[in-house]
Amino acid sequence: MISKKASSSIQALAAEAIPHDSPEAMEKDAAVSCSGLCRRFGGRWALSHVSLTAAYGAAFLVTGHNGSGKTTLFRVLATAIRSDRGRARIAGFDLGRERAHVRRHVTLMSHHSYLYEALTAYENLDLAARVAGESLAPFAIHALLDRVELDDRAHDFVAEFSAGMRKRLGLARALIRTTPVVLFDEPYGQLDPRGFALVDGVVDECRKRGAAVLLATHQIEHGRRICQEALVLARGRCVWRGRAADLPPLRLGHSQETEKEVS
Amino acid sequence: MRPWRAALRKELLLQWRTRAEVAAVFAFGAITLLLFSFAVGPAPQALRTYAGGFLWVGLLMASTLALAEGFHRETENQALEGLLLLSLKPHAIYYAKAVANWLQIGIVGAALLPEMIVLYDVPMPAPGRLLAVLVAGAAALAAPGTLYAAMTSQVRSRSTLLPLLLFPLVVPVLLAAVKATALAISGDIMREWSTWIGVLVMFNAIHWPLCGLLFAHVVEE
Numbered sequence: 001m002i003s004k005k006a007s008s009s010i011q012a013l014a015a016e017a018i019p020h021d022s023p024e025a026m027e028k029d030a031a032v033s034c035s036g037l038c039r040r041f042g043g044r045w046a047l048s049h050v051s052l053t054a055a056y057g058a059a060f061l062v063t064g065h066n067g068s069g070k071t072t073l074f075r076v077l078a079t080a081i082r083s084d085r086g087r088a089r090i091a092g093f094d095l096g097r098e099r100a101h102v103r104r105h106v107t108l109m110s111h112h113s114y115l116y117e118a119l120t121a122y123e124n125l126d127l128a129a130r131v132a133g134e135s136l137a138p139f140a141i142h143a144l145l146d147r148v149e150l151d152d153r154a155h156d157f158v159a160e161f162s163a164g165m166r167k168r169l170g171l172a173r174a175l176i177r178t179t180p181v182v183l184f185d186e187p188y189g190q191l192d193p194r195g196f197a198l199v200d201g202v203v204d205e206c207r208k209r210g211a212a213v214l215l216a217t218h219q220i221e222h223g224r225r226i227c228q229e230a231l232v233l234a235r236g237r238c239v240w241r242g243r244a245a246d247l248p249p250l251r252l253g254h255s256q257e258t259e260k261e262v263s
Numbered sequence: 264m265r266p267w268r269a270a271l272r273k274e275l276l277l278q279w280r281t282r283a284e285v286a287a288v289f290a291f292g293a294i295t296l297l298l299f300s301f302a303v304g305p306a307p308q309a310l311r312t313y314a315g316g317f318l319w320v321g322l323l324m325a326s327t328l329a330l331a332e333g334f335h336r337e338t339e340n341q342a343l344e345g346l347l348l349l350s351l352k353p354h355a356i357y358y359a360k361a362v363a364n365w366l367q368i369g370i371v372g373a374a375l376l377p378e379m380i381v382l383y384d385v386p387m388p389a390p391g392r393l394l395a396v397l398v399a400g401a402a403a404l405a406a407p408g409t410l411y412a413a414m415t416s417q418v419r420s421r422s423t424l425l426p427l428l429l430f431p432l433v434v435p436v437l438l439a440a441v442k443a444t445a446l447a448i449s450g451d452i453m454r455e456w457s458t459w460i461g462v463l464v465m466f467n468a469i470h471w472p473l474c475g476l477l478f479a480h481v482v483e484e
Contacts, residue, residue, distance in 0.1 A: 080344055081484050103350045114345025116273070116336065118280040130269030132349040177349075 031056045031181050031212030032077065034088030034095070039072050039081065039236075046072040048236040049086070054229065056180065059203055059213040061223035061244050064233035070216040071111065073233070074183045077214070078108035091180045108183045109174035113166045117159040121150055121169050124158060129176050136176065148172045148198060163190040171202060182206045185216045200226055220250060267355040270346070274363035277336055284332055289371050292325035293378055300382050310383040315444030318372075318379045319437055323404065326368045327426045330408040333364060334416040343482060353479035357409060361474070364412075365405035372397045385448050392447035392456060399463035400440035406470040407432050413481045439463045 032054040039047040047069045054060040062070050075081045077090060079099045088095035091105035115124050122141055129136040136144075145151040148168040158166065167190045174182065187199045196219075203226050206213045217223050223230065223244065230247045232240035240247070278285065299317040303309050310317075337343035346356060376397070380387055387393065411428045415421040439462035446456040 078348055080348060100350065103348055106348075108348055110341070110345075112341035112344070114342055114348075115340050116277065116342050117339055118277050118336065119273070123276065127269060127273050128345070128349060130272075131266045131346055131351045133266060173345075 030054060030089070031058075032060075032088070032090055032214065034077065035086055037073065037076060037083045037086035037088060039069075039076055040084050041072075046236050047076065047083070050231075050233070050236070050238050051086075052231055052238070052241070054181075054212045054214060056212050057207055057210045058229060059207050059215060059227040061220075061227035061230040061247070062214055062216040062233065063218065063220055063223060063230065063247075063250070064239075068233040069236035070233055071185055072236070074108060074110070074185045074214065074216055077181075078106050078110075078183055079103050080108065080110075105179050106181045106183065107174050107177055107179045109170055109185060109187055111186045111189060113158075113170045114173060115158045115166060115169060118157060120155045120157055121145060121161070121172075122154040124169065125172060125176065128173050132177050134176055144172045144175055145169075147175070149194070164192060164195060167191055168195060168198070171199065175202065178209065179211065181212050181214070183214045183216075186218070187215070188217055188219045188222065196222065220247065266351050267359060270351060270355055270359035271362060274333075274359050275366075278333075278363055278367060281332075281336075285329070285367060285371070288325045288329045288332075288367075289374050291328060292321045292371055292375050295321035295324055296375060296378055296382055307384050311385055311448070312445075314379055314383040314385045314448060315441045317383070318375060318444060319400065319440045322368065322372050322375060322400075323430070323433065323437065324426075325371055326364075326401075326404050326408060327422075327429060329367050329371070330364060330405075330412040330429075331415070331422055331425050333360065333367075333409075334412040334421075338416050347482065353482050354475045356482070357413075357475050357478035361405050361409040361471070364409050365402050368404050368408075369397060369401040372401055387448070389447045389451075392451075393444065395460060396440055396443040396447060396463070399460060399467065400436060400443075403436040403440070403463050403466045403470065404433060406467060406474050410474040410478055410481065413478060435462060436466055439466070 030053045032052065035051045037047055037050045038045060050069070050073055052060070062073065064070055072081070076083045077088060077095070079095065079102050083095070090102045093101040093105065095102055116127070119127065122145065125141045125144060126136070129141065142151055142154060145154050148171050150165060150168055150172070153161070153165070158169065161169065167187070171187065174184070184199070184203065188196055191199065200222065203213050203215060215223055215227060224247055227244040230242060230244040231238055232247070232250065296317055299321070300310060303313070343356065347353065376393065379385060408429055411425055415424045415428065418424055439459045443456055443459035443463070446459065
């Protein structure tokens with residue numbers, strides 16, 4: 001149950017965050033600043049006029065039910081796909097015009113693992129490091145694998161890994177670069193409790209080194225604990241935005257339920 | 264340069280790891296050559312005359328399997344997207360993949376040559392020329408093949424669509440490679456061999472840079 005006072009403040013925030021056509025002025029000094037982002041797949045708007053601002057050294061929770069647009073938002077911000085409308089700046093670079101620069105400043109840990117099944121865990125990390133232009137010595141790769149508790153499986157093929165192990169390796173892959181913006185899309189999925197703690201630690205570490213962390217998850221309690229700001233998406237629209245601590249307890253059922261819960 | 268080398272190293276490593284697939288591609292090509300010999304029947308002269316054509320049709324059909332499979336690995340866990348988001352340039356991915364495909368098609372072609380010689384009772388007066396045709400022809404199949412494999416990789420019926428797109432485009436390659444192979448086998452009295460090799464070289468000179476440019480539009484949204 002949300003108190004009347006809290007409910008009215010949420011309504012006020014929700015009203016402020018309700019989609020609109022006129023893009024807000026984007027903050028130039030923010031790590032991530034987007035305004036009126038829209039993305040359509042066929043006739044369906046997966047993302048509709050989403051605006052957000054994330055500061056350096058802060059963690060930003062993005063939540064919502066399945067299909068609410070979290071992954072689409074992250075894929076747009078990481079330059080994996082283009083937005084149909086709206087503008088965004090990532091680490092000071094324009095998302096539309098300076099995609100190459102944006103890519104050098106963003107890391108996306110997607111729910112796709114980005115791993116090659118026929119390569120070993122070590123080879124996958126080595127490849128990612130070389131491609132990214134990072135010169136990682138073998139001991140540094142082993143240290144990364146040790147960090148995600150996979151060093152003893154360093155020379156096993158990814159095809160032999162469980163879903164949780166792939167997730168851990170994906171996390172290690174995301175740690176190869178130290179970019180100012182890090183996007184974690186459902187990082188807790190398939191992980192055991194130790195894995196949850198691992199992700200929390202990584203998010204905290206990224207934030208402490210000054211990176212802006214955007215975390216898309218259904219694990220609201222976890223997100224609330226480690227994030228400062230939050231955004232709730234439903235049917236591609238932003239339905240709530242505010243301090244993570246003020247986030248109402250959502251059940252994240254259907255989109256209509258989510259909208260009802262936050263208003 | 265270093266990221267390109269890393270991408271090429273990855274391609275070669277993946278080909279080595281999945282060498283059973285390369286063997287299957289070779290087996291497909293070998294069976295095709297065998298079927299052609301059954302289809303023509305016991306007519307040694309006809310087999311010798313059309314040996315070059317059978318070899319290149321067999322290699323073309325086998326190469327579509329290799330090309331499609333090569334891209335399947337990239338889409339399995341969206342690995343290709345992962346490389347792009349690590350700032351690897353699309354043309355680096357293309358050239359690494361195209362060179363690896365070139366090598367694979369060349370190896371399969373080289374492995375099919377002895378079978379062609381034995382099966383069709385082909386004399387081999389100019390092995391150097393035969394090898395040159397194979398190198399140039401394999402390159403001419405790999406350049407557009409890599410591009411079309413990328414285009415069809417996300418489509419459910421990719422194994423059907425890839426040959427449908429690729430075969431019409433490589434008609435000049437097939438024509439030139441078959442003629443040059445036949446001349447290498449039967450002797451080049453009219454000195455035509457260099458003309459047909461020239462066609463293959465021109466095809467490569469156009470398609471390697473062009474497909475490299477177009478690849479970015481295919482893999483990037």
